Amino acid sequence: MRTAVCSGSFDPITLGHYDVIARTAACFDRVWVCVSPNAEKKNQMFTPEQKLILVRAAVEGLPNVQAELYPGLLADYAVSKGATAIVRGVRDGTDFDAEYQLALINRGIHEGLETLFLPASPPLRHFSSSMAREMIRYRQPLENYLPGAVIPLVRDMMK
Secondary structure, eight states: OOEEEEEEOOTTOOHHHHHHHHHHHHHSSEEEEEEOOOTTSOSOOSOHHHHHHHHHHHHTTOTTEEEEEOOSOHHHHHHHTTOSEEEEEEOSHHHHHHHHHHHHHHHHHSTTOEEEEEEOOGGGTTOOHHHHHHHHHTTOOOTTTSOGGGHHHHHHHTO
């Protein structure tokens, strides 16, 4: 069984994140989405538990995808799930440079663990969780930024 891991802080999960997860699910038998509590990121809007609820709601229609919280090293998580690949979405050269460095670190931790880069789909290339948080904060329509299943949950969480 071919297994991959997609990871992120998902604060919140966006259509761009969902696109990468769905495309990964089309290429692998099983995909684990690792929701990583990232203490270094500032201005987080959602708790790790809320992020997990949102990710699970977003991927509910993808039968070969499961999501979990994991506070440790991504490479360790991937190996614990039997994954041979970490799949990362990249929007531009800046994303690629940062992700490439992490890929080298992960491969150094667990030899044989590959990182695959998926370029962002063109209509979603400008998406970011920061942008989505601004839309949420200022009560803007969210349909163009977040998966549909997530929108009512986000609105409830923000009450």
